Amino acid sequence: VQAVFRSNLSHLLELMGSGKESLIFMKKRTKRFTAQWALAAQRLAQKLGGVRREQKQILVHIGFLTEESGDVFSPRVLKGGPLGEMVQWADILAALYVLGHGLRITVSLKELQRCRIRVIDTFGTEPAYNHEEYATLHGYRTNWGYWNLNPKQFMTMFPHTPDNSFMGFVSEELNDTEKQLIKDGKASNMAVVYGKEASIWKLQGKEKFLSILNKYMEIHGTVYYESQRPPEVPAFVKNHGLLPQPEFQQLLRKAKLFIGFGFPYEGPAPLEAIANGCVFLQSRFSPPHSSLNHEFFRGKPTSREVFSQHPYAENFIGKPHVWTVDYNNSEEFEAAIQAIMTTQVDPYLPYEYTCEGMLERIHAYIQHQDFCVSPGPAPPGARVPQSPFILAPNATHLEWTRNASLALGAWPPAHSLRAWLATAGRACTDACLDHGLICEPSFFPFLNSQDAFQKLQVPCDGIESEMNHLYPAFAQPGQECFLQKEPLLFSCAGSSTKYRRLCPCRDFRKGQVALCQDCL
Numbered sequence: 015v016q017a018v019f020r021s022n023l024s025h026l027l028e029l030m031g032s033g034k035e036s037l038i039f040m041k042k043r044t045k046r047f048t049a050q051w052a053l054a055a056q057r058l059a060q061k062l063g064g065v066r067r068e069q070k071q072i073l074v075h076i077g078f079l080t081e082e083s084g085d086v087f088s089p090r091v092l093k094g095g096p097l098g099e100m101v102q103w104a105d106i107l108a109a110l111y112v113l114g115h116g117l118r119i120t121v122s123l124k125e126l127q128r129c130r131i132r133v134i135d136t137f138g139t140e141p142a143y144n145h146e147e148y149a150t151l152h153g154y155r156t157n158w159g160y161w162n163l164n165p166k167q168f169m170t171m172f173p174h175t176p177d178n179s180f181m182g183f184v185s186e187e188l189n190d191t192e193k194q195l196i197k198d199g200k201a202s203n204m205a206v207v208y209g210k211e212a213s214i215w216k217l218q219g220k221e222k223f224l225s226i227l228n229k230y231m232e233i234h235g236t237v238y239y240e241s242q243r244p245p246e247v248p249a250f251v252k253n254h255g256l257l258p259q260p261e262f263q264q265l266l267r268k269a270k271l272f273i274g275f276g277f278p279y280e281g282p283a284p285l286e287a288i289a290n291g292c293v294f295l296q297s298r299f300s301p302p303h304s305s306l307n308h309e310f311f312r313g314k315p316t317s318r319e320v321f322s323q324h325p326y327a328e329n330f331i332g333k334p335h336v337w338t339v340d341y342n343n344s345e346e347f348e349a350a351i352q353a354i355m356t357t358q359v360d361p362y363l364p365y366e367y368t369c370e371g372m373l374e375r376i377h378a379y380i381q382h383q384d385f386c387v388s389p390g391p392a393p394p395g396a397r398v399p400q401s402p403f404i405l406a407p408n409a410t411h412l413e414w415t416r417n418a419s420l421a422l423g424a425w426p427p428a429h430s431l432r433a434w435l436a437t438a439g440r441a442c443t444d445a446c447l448d449h450g451l452i453c454e455p456s457f458f459p460f461l462n463s464q465d466a467f468q469k470l471q472v473p474c475d476g477i478e479s480e481m482n483h484l485y486p487a488f489a490q491p492g493q494e495c496f497l498q499k500e501p502l503l504f505s506c507a508g509s510s511t512k513y514r515r516l517c518p519c520r521d522f523r524k525g526q527v528a529l530c531q532d533c534l
């Protein structure tokens with residue numbers, strides 16, 4: 015059966031059930047976005063032409079809402095608890111439905127059946143933590159993880175590491191008239207503080223930067239409270255209490271500045287603020303936060319270092335929309351406020367966070383990702399071709415030409431592969447970004463051979479095959495080359511000063527990092 019795009023979401027709203035506060039929040043959101051989804055579906059249909067899309071039957075098990083898991087989120091919906099997850103789940107359901115697939119939604123373990131799974135995993139799972147035996151032997155065993163899945167089966171909220179699939183969520187997209195209206199209606203001296211829970215105001219040293227901000231701007235908050243004003247929130251702050259999502263958007267439309275205190279990490283709100291024409295100001299973390307040094311990340315299956323409250327906003331959006339400064343440095347902080355007040359910014363939403371962008375990405379995953387084949391070694395016949403290598407002058411870069419795709423025929427197409435030998439201590443995630451590319455773990459099998467080392471003119475004295483998430487790599491002292499023995503451990507993330515990693519990179523679409531140029 016062919017999947018047919020849908021623009022009427024009323025049946026989906028029925029499927030979502032009722033009762034729980036969390037489901038009510040999600041349904042309101044889905045309803046509000048109906049027109050945006052419909053328009054996005056139209057645009058994507060046009061873009062795809064007549065391509066055949068098979069209708070899938072998809073069971074969506076919203077694990078965090080089950081009674082069996084304690085459903086800790088539902089009671090906190092109206093109290094400033096995490097809504098980011100609900101935003102994402104609502105959008106996933108809408109996207110699957112709009113794409114025309116058959117959906118069943120469950121919030122009970124009893125209804126969970128054995129199926130080919132994809133896991134919604136906010137912060138991601140790195141391969142070293144995913145491989146049970148390796149994690150246990152090498153200290154990567156955590157509360158989550160060690161599921162031995164293909165790491166691409168984990169789908170994240172932001173594109174943290176390309177080892178996982180970037181799922182995302184959506185934010186409202188404005189047309190030019192709306193953008194102009196917002197720009198005209200901005201109060202240049204109005205700031206909104208990021209955070210719905212009073213606990214974020216307990217931050218040490220906040221008095222200093224808040225009093226600086228207060229010199230220039232009227233400070234608003236949306237902090238949940240029961241009867242009296244939360245004592246953590248200073249009197250000069252105008253607190254609206256937790257707002258329904260549409261009213262929160264209205265507040266952002268008027269505000270000039272959205273300011274983060276360092277928590278929550280990596281949520282949706284900064285994207286909404288930027289989409290509504292705010293500047294997002296956030297603190298730089300030095301040293302960076304990670305599961306090694308911060309309570310929030312402890313036990314999460316990742317070693318990723320987080321250099322600011324919202325690394326995506328910092329790295330993928332940046333100035334003039336995003337300012338990342340050291341809050342302990344009063345001069346730097348004050349200079350930023352002054353600069354922001356005189357900077358004009360347009361509302362901005364990266365394409366990958368529009369409805370069309372999310373539909374496009376999920377369409378590509380459904381169409382092309384195949385978890386029934388293991389992530390390597392390269393299938394028989396996928397030999398490293400002799401001729402298509404082009405060696406860069408310094409011999410650290412090799413390029414595949416179009417012929418290479420014939421060798422594997424998989425997705426993403428192999429001709430988008432660009433291989434680099436990273437410098438010592440550099441992870442493949444960063445090494446690829448250094449060259450304006452993104453690491454693509456499904457290409458590792460191409461590089462995991464003696465042949466590949468030879469083509470890169472790496473002077474291997476010896477070659478060995480072992481289980482190590484940093485391999486394939488070259489160890490300088492000893493001039494030894496190492497191949498990866500366990501395909502599940504191919505990992506973009508991870509580095510050691512002992513190794514120069516062999517990294518598979520690829521190009522990507524502007525504003526849609528999950529997809530290569532020829533990936534649709």
Ligand code: U2F
Nearest residue numbers: 096097098099101236256257258259262278280281282283
């Ligand atoms: C994050 O979850 P949060 O819910 O804390 O994320 P936020 O960025 O604060 O925003 C979630 C939504 O809350 C909405 C807003 C956002 O879409 O429109 N909202 C609202 O409805 N009313 C208000 O007054 C203020 C905001 C994050 F998503 C997760 O990654 C983390 O796990 C979690 C940690 O607590 O924080």
